[in-house]
Amino acid sequence: MTELIDLIKHLLDQIAVSGCESGSFCLPFPAEMTKDCIGNIHLFRKGCGKNKKTILLEAHRDTVGLIVNEVKDQGFVSVLSSGGLDATVLPGTVFTVHGREKICAIATAMPPHVQTKKDQGVKIKVEDLYLDLSCNKDLDSLVKMGDVITYAPVVKRLQGSRIASPYLDNLAGVAALLLLFRQLENPYHDVHFLLSVGEETTSCGVRAFCEKTVPDLAFILDAGFGYASGIRSNSCIRLGKGPSVSMTDTLCRDLEKEVIRIANTNSLPLQVIAEPGGTGTSGTAIQTARGGIPCALISIPVLNMHSPLEICDGQDVKSTVNLLSHLVHCDTLMSEVSDASK
Amino acid sequence: MLQNKIISLLGELSEAFGPSGSEKEVRDLLREHLIGCVDSLSVDKMGNLIATKGKADRILILSHMDEVGFMITGIREDGTLSFLPVGGIDPRYLPSKCVKIGDGRISGIIGATPIHLNRDKTNQVTWDDLYLEIGVDSKPDAEKLVAVGDFAVFDTKFQAFDHNRMFLGKALDNRIGCAILCAMLQENVILDGTFVFTVMEETGLRGATAFLNDHRFSVGIALDTTTANDLPSILPPHQVCRFGKGGVISFADGATVYERDLVRGIINRLTEKNIRCQTKTKRTGGNEASALEKVGYGTKAISLSTPCRYIHGVCGKVLLRDILETQKALSEIVSFLNEVDYDS
Numbered sequence: 001m002t003e004l005i006d007l008i009k010h011l012l013d014q015i016a017v018s019g020c021e022s023g024s025f026c027l028p029f030p031a032e033m034t035k036d037c038i039g040n041i042h043l044f045r046k047g048c049g050k051n052k053k054t055i056l057l058e059a060h061r062d063t064v065g066l067i068v069n070e071v072k073d074q075g076f077v078s079v080l081s082s083g084g085l086d087a088t089v090l091p092g093t094v095f096t097v098h099g100r101e102k103i104c105a106i107a108t109a110m111p112p113h114v115q116t117k118k119d120q121g122v123k124i125k126v127e128d129l130y131l132d133l134s135c136n137k138d139l140d141s142l143v144k145m146g147d148v149i150t151y152a153p154v155v156k157r158l159q160g161s162r163i164a165s166p167y168l169d170n171l172a173g174v175a176a177l178l179l180l181f182r183q184l185e186n187p188y189h190d191v192h193f194l195l196s197v198g199e200e201t202t203s204c205g206v207r208a209f210c211e212k213t214v215p216d217l218a219f220i221l222d223a224g225f226g227y228a229s230g231i232r233s234n235s236c237i238r239l240g241k242g243p244s245v246s247m248t249d250t251l252c253r254d255l256e257k258e259v260i261r262i263a264n265t266n267s268l269p270l271q272v273i274a275e276p277g278g279t280g281t282s283g284t285a286i287q288t289a290r291g292g293i294p295c296a297l298i299s300i301p302v303l304n305m306h307s308p309l310e311i312c313d314g315q316d317v318k319s320t321v322n323l324l325s326h327l328v329h330c331d332t333l334m335s336e337v338s339d340a341s342k
Numbered sequence: 343m344l345q346n347k348i349i350s351l352l353g354e355l356s357e358a359f360g361p362s363g364s365e366k367e368v369r370d371l372l373r374e375h376l377i378g379c380v381d382s383l384s385v386d387k388m389g390n391l392i393a394t395k396g397k398a399d400r401i402l403i404l405s406h407m408d409e410v411g412f413m414i415t416g417i418r419e420d421g422t423l424s425f426l427p428v429g430g431i432d433p434r435y436l437p438s439k440c441v442k443i444g445d446g447r448i449s450g451i452i453g454a455t456p457i458h459l460n461r462d463k464t465n466q467v468t469w470d471d472l473y474l475e476i477g478v479d480s481k482p483d484a485e486k487l488v489a490v491g492d493f494a495v496f497d498t499k500f501q502a503f504d505h506n507r508m509f510l511g512k513a514l515d516n517r518i519g520c521a522i523l524c525a526m527l528q529e530n531v532i533l534d535g536t537f538v539f540t541v542m543e544e545t546g547l548r549g550a551t552a553f554l555n556d557h558r559f560s561v562g563i564a565l566d567t568t569t570a571n572d573l574p575s576i577l578p579p580h581q582v583c584r585f586g587k588g589g590v591i592s593f594a595d596g597a598t599v600y601e602r603d604l605v606r607g608i609i610n611r612l613t614e615k616n617i618r619c620q621t622k623t624k625r626t627g628g629n630e631a632s633a634l635e636k637v638g639y640g641t642k643a644i645s646l647s648t649p650c651r652y653i654h655g656v657c658g659k660v661l662l663r664d665i666l667e668t669q670k671a672l673s674e675i676v677s678f679l680n681e682v683d684y685d686s
Contacts, residue, residue: 074585076574088467089437089454092655094498094510104503106510106657108573123466124434130574132651132659134503134510156440156449156497158477159487164440164451229422229473230455240479303475307438309451311475 001161001314004175008163011171012153017065018082018200020148025061029182040205041195043181049188049331056192056215056293057180057324058206058282059173060199060222064306066126066149068097071139076108076130079149083200085306087126093308094152095131099143104152105131151308161314162239168310169223170199172300176221176320183321187328196282203285210289217255217294217334219327221320222281224273224299226311235273237301239312242269242319244299249276251283252294258334259296259327266326269319273299294334298323344529348665349506351375351521356500356511359442361411361428362545364493365389368407368517372524372539379528380537388552389541393527396534401679402562402641403535403672404550404630405523406543409513410654411495412441414474414488421484423450423474425494429544431654434467439656441474444492450474496656507662514658515567516543518648522669523565531673534680540630547633554637561642561679564630565672567660568595568622568647579623583649585661588618589668590647597628598635601642608644611678618667620649644679646672 010028021039034042041061064083071077077097081087090107097103108130122128131149135142151166158164165171177193184191192215196205199222224244225236237244245259263270278284279297286295300320303311327333360368369391376383380393391407410429417423423443427433437454455471474494478484500511511517520539526532536559540549543566572584583590591612592598593605605621612619634643648668651659 072574074572074574078574088434091435092439092652092657093435094657104501104510106652106659108575108652128575132573134501134508134659136504136508154440156451158449158451158475159483160477162477164449228453228455228475229418229420230471238479304438304451304453309438309440311451311477 004314004317005155005157005163007175007178008165008171009153009155011174012155012165012167015150015167016062016197017148017150018062018198021062021197027178031181036208038205038208039197040209042209043193045181045184045187045191047187047190051331051335052189053216053333054190054192055328056194056218057177058194058196058218058220058286059177060170060197060205060282061174061195062197062200063150063167063169064200066095068143068145068147068149070145071143075133075136075139077133077143078130079126081126085126087124087129089307090129091124095149096152097131097133097143097147097149099147100141103142104134105149108132154309158311162311163314164309164311166308166310168302168312169305172223172302172312172317173221176300176317176324180321180324184325184328188331189328189333191328199282203282206282207285207289210286210293214290215293218286219324220282220286220295220297222297222299223302223305225305226301226303228303237271237273237299239301239303240315241271242316243323244271244273244301246273246275246279246297246299248279248297250278251287251296255294255296255334259298262326262330262333263323268323268326270323344525344531345666347525347528348521348669349502349662351524352509352517353500355517355520356513359447359495360407360409360513361493361495362408362542363428365407365541368520369539372407372520375524376527386553388549390549390553391539393537395527395532398536399559401535401676402559403523403537403565404540404562405519405565406516406540406549406630407520408541408544409495409515410544411493414443414490414492414494416490417481417484417488418473419481421476421478421480422453423476423484423488425472425474426469428493429654433469433472435655436472437467440497441494442497443474443476443494444488446487448476448487449497450476450494498657509660509662510657512657514650514660515653518567518650518660518665519565522665522672526669526672532676535676543630547630550630550633551637554633554641558639559641562634563672563675564634564643564645566629566645566647567650567653568627569653570649570651582622582624582626583620585649585651586663587620587649588664589671590622590649591619591671592622592645594625595622595628595645596626597632598643598645600631600645604642604644608675608678612671612674615674617670617674619671644675646675
């Protein structure tokens with residue numbers, strides 16, 4: 001668990017808001033990686049199998065966030081959002097503004113003593129927020145319009161192997177891929193690891209990658225809605241019960257069934273969730289690239305998505321690494337499935 | 343040096359666990375710092391920490407130790423916890439904030455039922471929508487760690503910025519007041535009086551009320567922390583008070599109208615001595631001054647507060663400059679009040 005937490009902290013240090021991913025990125029261990037012109041990070045493990053396929057494992061590394069709109073007097077900035085944020089929970093939240101240096105800032109909130117009944121009924125929008133910066137002097141040289149803003153990187157351990165941190169969507173997925181890469185030796189199939197950009201807005205990252213490299217199959221790693229108090233239990237997945245595979249009407253049913261088969265054969269924890277009507281992930285972009293790439297969505301359960309503190313179970317990340325390892329070592333993966341084009 | 347003492351005390355006190363009704367950790371910290379610096383130190387039946395120095399009957403200063411927080415009201419079958427506030431907190435800003443619960447200081451994250459379920463027409467979060475997630479999945483597992491009735495407070499690290507000129511932290515209302523008063527006693531800046539670090543201010547001025555029902559003073563100062571609402575979206579009259587303008591001495595607030603000539607006299611004295619101060623531009627907020635006026639025989643009351651943004655939430659903000667001006671104001675007000683004979 002310490003290893004995973006250190007990895008999450010390392011990734012939080014280089015968090016990239018959607019649209020602003022061109023900054024530097026370094027791995028927590030020495031490895032050959034390439035970074036393309038829009039910020040996709042790519043690693044590769046060569047396969048040794050006789051009838052090996054090319055598999056793409058994709059996890060988006062961009063996150064939702066805020067962007068500085070106007071720098072006002074007295075140390076405040078107004079903001080715009082990048083990706084979907086619930087502004088109603090943001091007042092009072094501590095952020096980091098990535099100006100010329102990292103600046104701590106707190107989202108303004110009218111205290112209860114001063115609120116009227118009318119104030120209490122107002123639904124807060126991102127445009128209503130101001131961020132109160134923890135610096136007053138030289139504001140114009142430290143912060144500019146367009147600077148990105150992320151949640152303050154606070155990581156907390158809860159009971160067992162539960163972890164609370166911002167951006168587990170999708171640092172949990174990125175962490176799973178990096179942990180797999182580090183331990184993976186001699187997979188049957190060729191494996192491309194893609195930490196893609198732009199998923200929270202346009203999926204431009206994965207589209208760009210698939211223009212150059214057309215894999216035979218793809219698995220998308222993303223965060224899935226974890227069961228929390230009050231949610232109907234069949235619309236989300238449980239923390240601590242392993243990753244899930246989504247049964248969809250939009251991706252590749254044959255590949256989804258393969259994930260279930262391989263998990264069952266090896267007694268691996270796997271939840272199954274039905275997700276008709278689109279998955280809200282890179283799925284569509286990959287599925288429809290270059291003549292079509294069969295893909296399936298594997299999700300790690302996460303609570304409080306897009307909020308300042310999300311929660312996941314470290315054990316689920318480990319189970320995901322294990323599942324992916326079995327998939328890329330499996331010589332019969334999609335070999336029995338009839339090819340619709342033949 | 344007084345300034346450094348205030349800063350280091352504030353850091354310690356801000357992170358201490360002391361919601362209304364469970365102030366022990368804060369009281370123990372203050373007691374440790376005050377032993378040897380005051381003539382007497384005692385704890386009454388409510389839990390108020392009472393210190394005296396020199397001529398103890400001369401002047402009374404109240405500074406509350408408690409902070410707003412939460413109490414666990416139930417443990418659900420799925421291992422999450424129901425809770426309610428202790429003191430005044432806006433529920434809308436709570437989802438995804440981190441708290442510490444009970445004697446075990448168990449970490450919990452506040453969750454809310456999702457927007458599309460169980461919300462009324464305004465879509466605003468209410469206390470019924472909120473729960474605490476501690477990381478277990480069953481009621482028996484949760485019961486091993488927490489119990490109904492356990493207290494909880496925000497879990498926020500105290501941080502200093504800009505070479506100790508600006509601070510972020512929880513419970514700044516009223517650990518700022520406690521830090522100022524404690525440091526002044528340690529450094530012998532105030533020599534005479536009775537100084538009460540009170541309990542349960544946030545839940546109805548209960549510590550102060552009990553104390554004042556049993557003691558009689560001519561004049562008293564409520565040393566507190568008050569809400570600065572000087573945000574860009576707020577027009578000046580509604581800002582209440584502002585950063586950088588020094589300690590807040592009110593003519594009137596949400597609970598009390600102060601004696602006008604007394605307040606004017608104090609403001610004139612402070613202005614003469616070049617000590618920055620300001621008054622509230624809106625009648626909002628209450629403090630122990632209303633207990634001073636209403637309880638027992640009644641005590642002439644002055645309210646002095648440090649302006650602080652985002653109080654009663656997960657993280658407040660305060661400027662060192664305003665803390666120091668409030669401290670200087672307190673010192674000068676004590677001198678001023680000592681010059682007058684209130685009993686004639």
